[in-house]
Amino acid sequence: MDMQVKTPSSPMQKVMDGLRAWARINSPWVIHYNSGSCNGCDIEILATLTPRYDLERFGVKLEGSPRHADVLLTTGPVTLQSRDRLLRIYEQMPDPKFVVAIGSCGLSGGVFHDCYGIVGSIDEVLPVSAYIPGCPPRPEAIIQGVVALLQSLKPK
Template sequence: MALEKLVKWSRVSSPWLLHFNSGACNGCDIETLAALMPRFDLERFGVLLKSTPRHADVLVCTGAVTRQQAARLKRIYEQMAEPKFVVAVGACACSGNVFRGCYSVLEGVDQVIPVNAYIPGCAAKPDAIIDGVAKLLGALKNG
């Protein structure tokens, strides 16, 4: 239907991000920031960085989730409005990476909240982050 198509197009064209550090080593955070800097400029794709969960569509999580942060991550996710998507940036956020088995780590964002896209890499490069976001959008477009 035309209206559905329009809505889908708008969702694909305008993903607003919320960045959350759930216990990362800083590597992915730097790269996420670098993706918004003049060289990579994510705003080309209509991406804006928002500061409140209510306005955001995509939750960008970096880092293996530490025990202290798990409850907060969940709360933030619950505050977001549907439809919402979660992108796990970096190997730690995907699976815990090298921190798997450490006592204060929950081994990945998907242990706490559902994840739509995984961007591997340690640290995920800005190019990979852009690619991951684009693939998420592509998947939305097609299905």
């Protein structure tokens, strides 16, 4: 018979957990991956990082390496060619990791639905934490979706 002993959480452990949650919410690093879209969503993601929309005011930093990223922003339907690469990028990200599906193609396959080279939507390959609909979604919608994801990470 296996018994799990639950250790009481010390005040220091609670402080450390709170500090980790605060850092995760206030300075998420994102990586962007296009799994086969038309680049409309990609242009809108990059527009969110310009001074006009300034996603960085929420502490979000675009990172080039999946080993340093907390959030994976994905666009487009998953193609047969990009499926393995998308999984590899996801597996390289440290835990806890979050996936945001952006655009109609990422949510349902969009206009590419049922094409011969399409695996399907992003949630058929990866666990998605947030969905941002639109074709392409406006930068304001992308910012709202990322901020909503960050707000959902706050401890209750």
